[in-house]
Amino acid sequence: MQISTVNFMLGATSIKQVPSDGIPQLAFLGRSNAGKSSLMNALLGKTIVKTSGTPGKTREINFFLAENSLGNAFYFVDLPGVGYAKVSITMRDDMAERIKNYVEKARDLKGVVYLVDIRHGGHKIDFETINGIKNSGIPILLIASKADKLNQGEFIAAKKKLKENFGLPELPLATSAKTKKGIPELWEEINELLCF
Ligand SMILES: Nc1nc2c(ncn2[C@@H]2O[C@H](COP(=O)(O)OP(=O)(O)O)[C@@H](O)[C@H]2O)c(=O)[nH]1
Numbered sequence: 672m673q674i675s676t677v678n679f680m681l682g683a684t685s686i687k688q689v690p691s692d693g694i695p696q697l698a699f700l701g702r703s704n705a706g707k708s709s710l711m712n713a714l715l716g717k718t719i720v721k722t723s724g725t726p727g728k729t730r731e732i733n734f735f736l737a738e739n740s741l742g743n744a745f746y747f748v749d750l751p752g753v754g755y756a757k758v759s760i761t762m763r764d765d766m767a768e769r770i771k772n773y774v775e776k777a778r779d780l781k782g783v784v785y786l787v788d789i790r791h792g793g794h795k796i797d798f799e800t801i802n803g804i805k806n807s808g809i810p811i812l813l814i815a816s817k818a819d820k821l822n823q824g825e826f827i828a829a830k831k832k833l834k835e836n837f838g839l840p841e842l843p844l845a846t847s848a849k850t851k852k853g854i855p856e857l858w859e860e861i862n863e864l865l866c867f
């Protein structure tokens with residue numbers, strides 16, 4: 672997918688600030704450090720979303736407005752990482768609530784790309800978060816991130832494990848922001864979710 676423009680629009684701190692302008696939104700969710708920002712940059716072909724060695728930093732819901740070469744506009748939404756251990760439980764609960772609130776109330780949200788580090792197989796917080804937003808009816812696309820971190824044998828085993836752990840109908844798509852593995856395939860899925 673060719674992206675012609677992308678701009679940071681706003682960092683929302685409350686649901687009232689979330690755009691509801693009819694432009695479809697795709698949100699990225701997962702634990703801190705799962706590779707959300709890096710994957711968004713890889714998809715957009717541009718370093719616009721801040722990546723960080725300091726997990727748990729994103730507190731706002733960040734909206735990036737992009738347009739593809741066919742003239743379709745869409746938002747990529749960078750949600751705060753879930754379950755980061757080094758912030759207070761109150762802060763964690765607060766962020767979990769904000770995420771849930773966004774997923775349930777955002778009228779133009781078309782799907783959630785949920786990242787799980789391919790090496791980790793899923794943590795308790797991943798299952799909890801996914802269960803927490805399932806009822807919203809928003810499609811959730813589980814992605815195995817950082818695929819370049821495993822060799823071929825480990826890679827196949829890890830995808831099977833994720834399928835089992837999350838009860839997926841098929842093996843998850845694995846991506847790497849580093850090698851760009853899986854990026855064209857992920858764009859196909861995204862275009863379908865955004866109805867492009
Ligand atoms: N090797 C490798 N490292 C990655 C990949 N994606 C992200 N990272 C690294 O993982 C760390 C966290 O990435 P980031 O995108 O900020 O994660 P976020 O907290 O989920 O937004 C950074 O040091 C990234 O460079 C990937 O596909 N491959």
Ligand SMILES: [Mg+2]
Nearest residue numbers: 707708721729
């Ligand atoms: Mg990030």
